[in-house]
Amino acid sequence: MQLLDLTLPSPEENLALDEALLNNAESSGRPLEVLRLWEPIEPLVVIGRASKLHEEVNVEACQSRGVRFLRRASGGAAVVTGRGCLMYAVVLSYELHPQLTALDLCHQYVMGRLQKTLAGQVPEVDFQGTCDLTLDGRKFSGNSLRCKRSHLIYHGTLLYDFDLDLIPELLRTPPRMPDYREHRPHESFVTNVPIPREMIRQQLIEAWETTGPMLDWPSELTAQLVAEKYTNPEWTSMR
Incomplete structure (x- = not known):
């Protein structure tokens, strides 16, 4: 598995890159x-x-504060992110992990791996719900997925x-x-997990056993998705 530790300049680019x-x-x-951070x-x-959008997001509050709201390509509910929230994405192959075609096993595989590695720092970290990581019953990690053919x-x-x-x-209720x-x-x-950013980063890299950096990340495809989808207001407000 390759490692891509890369934050692009704009929110649209970052969502498009995933x-x-x-x-x-x-x-x-x-x-x-690939593991991306x-x-x-x-x-x-x-x-x-x-x-x-309007069912899950307080659009007026976002606009008042100048906070952007965008739609991602995977499922799940709305989240708020920003400084102090490390984002990760892992692309997995069905050829290497055929069991992941079963969604329940997929959640258990990814969440179980994250729980195990973070519990090495904070033993109380738990896996609850479909795909949440919690501390004392309070959520600090929300997750989603998108499946394709391979x-x-x-x-x-x-x-x-x-x-x-x-x-x-x-966010609304x-x-x-x-x-x-x-x-x-x-x-x-919701809560924060009391683990420093660099420690979380290192734990994720070790948990996914990355072998080296991804040097040929898909920059042209990212730019195409930004232009065609992520800067298109109709994509964000389509529902």
Whole structure:
């Protein structure tokens, strides 16, 4: 597995790069696995592929604060990210991991690996719901995936020093909640994991056993997706 530790200048480019990595793997004709790490500089709201924008996001608050909101290519609900939230994405091959075609096994495989490596630093880290990592029942990592013919991408957030007050300000109460949330509001449901950024980064690199840097990342495909999709208002507001 290759490592791509790269944050691009704009939110659109960063979301497009995740999708480009999956599409690039699909078109390669061989197993092409990569771990990508990045972190936004400014607050950003990211909604899921099927999310209803105004149902999940306080658009007026975002506009008032100048916070961007964009739609990603994978499923799941809206998240708030920014400085203090490390983002990761892992592209995995079905040829190398045929069991991952079963979604429950896929969640267990990725989340179990993340839980195990972070629990080495904070033993109380738990895996709850479909794809959440928690600490004392409070969520610090939300995740989603998109599956294609030969590869999938699994990506998510890792809150370690994030301004948690932004979450209830910018997001509405989600339309779907895991049972363990027990209808708690954002204020009593989310938390930061007390692990330094560089330690989280190093733990992820070791957990996925990366073999070296990805030097030929799909820059042209990323630019194409930015132009055709991620800067297109119709993509973000389509629902």
